[in-house]
Amino acid sequence: MTKKLFYNGDIITLEDNLYADAVLVENGKILSVGKKDELLNGNEDAEMVDLQGNTLMPSFIDAHSHFFGYANSKLQVSLEDAVDFEDIADRIKSFIEKNDIQKGAWITANNFDYNTLAEKTYPRIDFLDKIAPENPLIISNKSGHNGVANSLAMKELGITNDTPDPEGGVIFKENGELTGYLEENAFINNVQRVPMPSTEELMKAVIKAQDDYASYGITTMQEGMVMPLLADLLAYIAHSKMLKLDYIGYVDIKEKDKVLEKMQGCVKEYHNHFKIGGFKTFLDGSPQARTAYMRTDYKGQEGYRAYPVMSEEELEKQIEIALKENMQLLAHCNGDAAVAQYLEQYKIAKEKLNTTEDIRPIIIHAQLIGVDQLPEVKRLGMIPSFFVGHVYHWGHIHVENFGLDRASKISPTKTALDEGIKFTFHQDAPVIEPNMLETIWIAAARKMKDGTVLGEDQRIPVLAAIEAVTKNAAYQYFEEDIKGTIKENKLADLVILDKNPLKVDIDEIRNIKVLETIKEGNTVYKAK
Structure with a gap:
């Protein structure tokens, strides 16, 4: 691998000497840190990378995320900053039409946050049934800890009016009838069972x-x-x-x-x-x-x-x-x-x-x-x-x-x-x-x-x-x-x-x- 010498910018090392004049890289590792002229000595074959006054520092390290979930979200309906129920309906209907979603295929939506909605609450199961009458639909809250599903999704997941709450979770009902809202393990365990898209x-x-x-x-x-x-x-x-x-x-x-x-x-x-x-x-x-x-x-x-x-x-x-x-x-x-x-x-x-x-x-x-x-x-x-x-x-x-x-x-x-x-x-x-x-x-x-x-x-x-x-x-x-x-x-x-x-x-x-x-x-x- 070609040697590279980075110079002419702010180089933040995050070591005791916070800044460095230049950095020499070879074979995927940092070979040396110091003065540009000193690093060049014996390394005249290095590719010179002029930072042009920009800043070089250690790259960022993700301490916690769900990368695969992030990737999968690219295949889902985004409800980011949705303003009301009708906005949600329009986005999901548009997704179905644009992607030619077939009858019976699962639809998932993400980044839902009822706090941004005019209604300040979750849509109910009957509303979701009208949006996607022929498809199981599940909507995930931004937190990933709760969400709402339509009747077809509930049926596919085997959730009925008689299904008991799992340990550490709640299946919300009103007058003994499902509302579509699932919380904590009731949601987390079931959303994992939603069929994934094709491998390709x-x-x-x-x-x-x-x-x-x-x-x-x-x-x-x-x-x-x-x-x-x-x-x-x-x-x-x-x-x-x-x-x-x-x-x-x-x-x-x-x-x-x-x-x-x-x-x-x-x-x-x-x-x-x-x-x-x-x-x-x-x-x-x-x-x-x-x-x-x-x-x-x-x-x-x-x-x-x-x-x-x-x-x-x-x-x-x-x-x-x-x-x-x-x-x-x-x-x-x-x-x-x-x-x-x-x-x-x-x-x-x-x-x-x-x-x-x-x-x-x-x-x-x-x-x-x-x-x-x-x-x-x-x-x-x-x-x-x-x-x-x-x-x-x-x-x-x-x-x-x-x-x-x-x-x-x-x-x-x-x-x-x-x-x-x-x-x-x-x-x-x-x-x-x-x-x-x-x-x-x-x-x-x-x-x-x-x-x-x-x-x-x-x-x-x-x-x-x-x-x-x-x-x-x-x-x-x-x-x-x-x-x-x-x-x-x-x-x-x-x-x-x-x-x-x-x-x-x-x-x-x-x-x-x-x-x-x-x-x-x-x-x-x-x-x-």
């Missing part, structure tokens, strides 16, 4: 989605929930050598035996850019849907704090499995009661097994983690991965659900920083786009959509926000020796930006453009 369609969508991630400056992405059916497709993707970015999967711990037997050669080591990184579990739901498990009441619902997805005993068993098998565990925790459950059961499991094994357990989302819980998080070596984008995208909903004071403490990043906790950021794509620069801006500005600041005392410096999606994310993956900073012998995973996020006004960060993304020395995205 999916692979085209995967290629497009991978290009999208690269366009955001990302070179490592995540599959946040690998179930048996998806395992077959991931094995196919890995063996087909279609990946140009690193892709790390986390296995549904309840299905681990079925999944891992299909992933031989990919467990904790890359095969054609894919590997299994650990296990995944769910402890609660979504704060927007008022299903995040809380220690205090939701505003306007005295005595209601939502509910846990599993018992303490079941969680302890799952943690013991992860510790015994030395597999990292990602636990979905939005509410502070769910976090408390995770902290307590992890401590009990470690003491019971008398182990010092460090699996770097992850608290995914950590939206409403209490500042009082952070010292214990640090003591146990847990890593909160904050969905800090909630401040901008759903800040007003948090204010409605919890009041201004409690909402101001969502994603308490400054307190975590002061505690010396390594934390990461994510976008949970396809919930929102995997836009790292927007996330960095939100963490530093903490502005809601109306421009109001939510939690000024939880703002963090831009540098700390950048570290959360680079060096800290590398640490989360046990890859701090090969990724996350610009240092000799690390992978040449780099991104070129048109401006330096450390030198522009905070509100300009979200407008910075990714000019080029480089994976192991090779350009995987270049702006046109």
Whole structure:
């Protein structure tokens, strides 16, 4: 591979010496960092890459998303920013006509958020039946934790008026009749059973989605929930050598035996850019849907704090499995009661097994983690991965659900920083786009959509926000020796930006453009 020498721009290393004059890359790795003239000595054959005043820094690392779901969303109806029920109807009818959807074929719609609708609620089953009278239709909330289905979908999924609620979920009924609304496990378990598009369609969508991630400056992405059916497709993707970015999967711990037997050669080591990184579990739901498990009441619902997805005993068993098998565990925790459950059961499991094994357990989302819980998080070596984008995208909903004071403490990043906790950021794509620069801006500005600041005392410096999606994310993956900073012998995973996020006004960060993304020395995205 040709040597490349990058120079004439701001080069942010994220090492002790924050800036460098030049970087020399060869065979996919960083060969040397230092002064341009010194690096050229003996390397006169290097290709000279003039940054022309732009900024070079470590590429972004996706700490949590559902990449395959993001790819699959390319084949679904987008309800992003729908304004009312009729808008939803028009989009779905247009999708059916445009794509010549045949009678009986499944239709799925995503990015639904009733908070943006004039009606401020979900459409009912009878309304959906009118939109798609000949097709099973299921609509997924942006959070991925609830949704609504029409009668044909309910029939295909085997859900009737007599179907009981599953553990950790609710099938909503009125006067004993189905409304179409499914919440938590009632939705999550059933949406997984919706037939997938053809392999050819999916692979085209995967290629497009991978290009999208690269366009955001990302070179490592995540599959946040690998179930048996998806395992077959991931094995196919890995063996087909279609990946140009690193892709790390986390296995549904309840299905681990079925999944891992299909992933031989990919467990904790890359095969054609894919590997299994650990296990995944769910402890609660979504704060927007008022299903995040809380220690205090939701505003306007005295005595209601939502509910846990599993018992303490079941969680302890799952943690013991992860510790015994030395597999990292990602636990979905939005509410502070769910976090408390995770902290307590992890401590009990470690003491019971008398182990010092460090699996770097992850608290995914950590939206409403209490500042009082952070010292214990640090003591146990847990890593909160904050969905800090909630401040901008759903800040007003948090204010409605919890009041201004409690909402101001969502994603308490400054307190975590002061505690010396390594934390990461994510976008949970396809919930929102995997836009790292927007996330960095939100963490530093903490502005809601109306421009109001939510939690000024939880703002963090831009540098700390950048570290959360680079060096800290590398640490989360046990890859701090090969990724996350610009240092000799690390992978040449780099991104070129048109401006330096450390030198522009905070509100300009979200407008910075990714000019080029480089994976192991090779350009995987270049702006046109």
